[in-house]
Amino acid sequence: MLHRLNPVRLKFLRDAIDMHWAGDIETRRPLAGRTVLDVGCGAGLLAEPLARLGGKVTGIDAAPENAKVAALHAEGSGLDIRYMAGELGALDLGTFDLITCMEVLEHVADKPAFISQLALRLKPDGLLVLSTPNRTTRSRILMVEGAEAIGMIPRGTHHWEDFVTPDELDDLLSDAGLVRGQQQGVAFSPTKGLHLSDDLSLDYIVTARVPA
Structure with a gap:
């Protein structure tokens, strides 16, 4: 499921990077010269493409x-990425x-403290990109009762x-001194x-930044 989700996240990320730093939309390395932190990196599914985009990850x-x-x-893979546990x-x-x-946020017990820690590590002109499931009847049916039941997502995830x-999430970001920017849903359909x-x-996936 994460492999299916990754291209969707990367499309949002690329657009967000281009908009935030007003960079060259044609370049293959829009993160060249920029430092990147991937929180909850897992096995590097997102960190590796970010490194290929030029980031020091x-x-x-x-x-x-x-x-x-x-x-x-x-x-x-010949990628210079620093990983820490x-x-x-x-x-x-x-x-x-x-x-x-x-x-990641849905797995964190103290969500206000976690968002505050993210904000502390963001440079004044930096960009935070965060995704998380919404708490709706649809997400419960599809992600918990559905996807976990048929094995698309491990049970208990x-x-x-x-x-x-x-x-x-808007309130959590605001309390941490951040303002939300772009916001899009990650939807699913059979087609x-x-x-x-x-x-x-x-x-859904959002951007956030330090207010000007």
Whole structure:
């Protein structure tokens, strides 16, 4: 499922990067010279494309085995990516031009503290891109009762009550001193599969920045 989701996230990310820094939309390396932090990097599924876009990428994950697998894969692919294991608040990381945090917030117990930690690591002119499932009847039926039941997502991956609505996320960002920018849904249909949409009811992806 993550492999199917990744191209959708990357399309949003590329557009967001181009809009935020007003860069050359034709270049293959829009992140050249910029530092990137991928929070909840897993095995590097998003971190590697970000490195190929020119970013100096750091990936962190709470699970040491994930960071180890990601580092081995990056080395085998000839990519210079720094991977670290640990919790965001416990690592000495510095600040970054771009922070990505995809499908992580719903697994975090203290969401206000987590968003604040993201904000602390964002440079004044930086860009945060975050995705998370919406807490709706549709997401419960499709992502929890449906996808987990048929094995598309491992059982126990999601707890629907921990999903965050767009309004709740706006409040979390605001309380952390950030302002939300772009927002799009990640929808699913039998004909299109996973795709960007104005429908936020299943999953959604947003940008945020420090106010000017």
